[in-house]
Amino acid sequence: MNAGSSSIKTALFDGALNETLRIEATGIGGAGQLRIGDTTREVALPDNAAALSTVLDAYRQNGTALDTLAAVAHRIVHGGSGLTAPAHITAPVRQSIADCIPLAPLHNPHHLAAIDAIAETAPDLPQSASFDTAFHATIPDIARRYALPDCPDLEHLRRYGFHGISYAALVRSLPAQSGTLPDRLLAFHLGNGASACAIKAGKSVATSMGYSPLSGLTMGTRVGEIDAGAVLQLVRERGLEGAETLLNQSAGLLGLSGITADMRALEDSDSSDARFAIDHFCYWAARNAGSLIAAMGGLDAVAFTGGIGENSARIRNGIVEKLSWLGNFPVYAVKAQEEVQIAREAAALLVPAEATT
Numbered sequence: 001m002n003a004g005s006s007s008i009k010t011a012l013f014d015g016a017l018n019e020t021l022r023i024e025a026t027g028i029g030g031a032g033q034l035r036i037g038d039t040t041r042e043v044a045l046p047d048n049a050a051a052l053s054t055v056l057d058a059y060r061q062n063g064t065a066l067d068t069l070a071a072v073a074h075r076i077v078h079g080g081s082g083l084t085a086p087a088h089i090t091a092p093v094r095q096s097i098a099d100c101i102p103l104a105p106l107h108n109p110h111h112l113a114a115i116d117a118i119a120e121t122a123p124d125l126p127q128s129a130s131f132d133t134a135f136h137a138t139i140p141d142i143a144r145r146y147a148l149p150d151c152p153d154l155e156h157l158r159r160y161g162f163h164g165i166s167y168a169a170l171v172r173s174l175p176a177q178s179g180t181l182p183d184r185l186l187a188f189h190l191g192n193g194a195s196a197c198a199i200k201a202g203k204s205v206a207t208s209m210g211y212s213p214l215s216g217l218t219m220g221t222r223v224g225e226i227d228a229g230a231v232l233q234l235v236r237e238r239g240l241e242g243a244e245t246l247l248n249q250s251a252g253l254l255g256l257s258g259i260t261a262d263m264r265a266l267e268d269s270d271s272s273d274a275r276f277a278i279d280h281f282c283y284w285a286a287r288n289a290g291s292l293i294a295a296m297g298g299l300d301a302v303a304f305t306g307g308i309g310e311n312s313a314r315i316r317n318g319i320v321e322k323l324s325w326l327g328n329f330p331v332y333a334v335k336a337q338e339e340v341q342i343a344r345e346a347a348a349l350l351v352p353a354e355a356t357t
Helices: 048-061 091-098 108-123 136-138 164-173 226-247 252-257 263-268 272-296 306-311 313-319 340-355
Strands: 007-013 019-026 031-036 039-044 070-077 125-130 184-190 194-200 201-209 303-305 331-333
Touching: 007 048, 019 048, 031 048, 048 108, 070 108, 070 313, 091 108, 091 252, 108 125, 108 263, 125 340, 136 164, 136 201, 164 194, 164 272, 164 303, 164 340, 184 272, 184 306, 194 272, 201 272, 201 306, 252 263, 252 272, 263 272, 272 313, 303 306, 306 313
Parallel strands: 070 125, 184 303, 303 331
Antiparallel strands: 007 019, 019 031, 031 039, 184 194, 194 201
């Protein structure tokens, strides 16, 4: 389960980790839609509680009630510095997720609301959490710390990194294509949110996102790389809320093109602004790549995942061409498998409990 502010996305897996059903509620608070498998219909989704209830009702109508499940596994955007591995959701873990709300105010509250609703409906049903920040817990301090004074009130201002579940899935699945996991792997997760990660011997050693998912690559509606001084000026001119809205919702591909944040639509457009937005996206992906390659001390392979990374040869080629000065290296397109990664981690957590009964 991935419960967000505007959508609740779920997938059902059997004991062999085969996906058997996918149900998504989108457009929460507006013109809602419920997707069950390949069928979509309009529904009233006034708030997140109604959306979750609608999703659970849809599962019941399709033969799967909560009390028939082995567990419910949640994607949690931010685990902070303390939650660095998949975990059973206990009272202390729930409190730690709540403690991270200041780090992810648009995400963690919705995750907690779903966790609490499930617990109230099915109190004996195990729940687990997989954290998008956890994969990056291996980043060394020199790469993680901003050049800020060593003060207790600044400790939380650090590079956390995101898209970790996607990168963990890529590390697990890539050897099926490559034969072995490349030692120095440059990985891109490219979608509406976009990031890059330096993966050395299967571990994250640097990543483009930092304190928040706002930094690094040009994204669908997020600005990516921007000077802190420019951010301060925006706050002076537009106020905090106006600056946040601009940087998170009106920038990126949408802001550059003036058309859309959808890469497919931009690729189909004849607009010069659309072409510039695409070029900007590829340029900053490649420019960030240079930094990440330096962090690994070289490059053995590049892998792309995420909706754009998997499906757009034009974007992959546009980025790889800008790295051609490195010589020849293998390039892979890997299907995003975040849901099955979360299911796999939940199943692993269930094993010790079953083994002791």
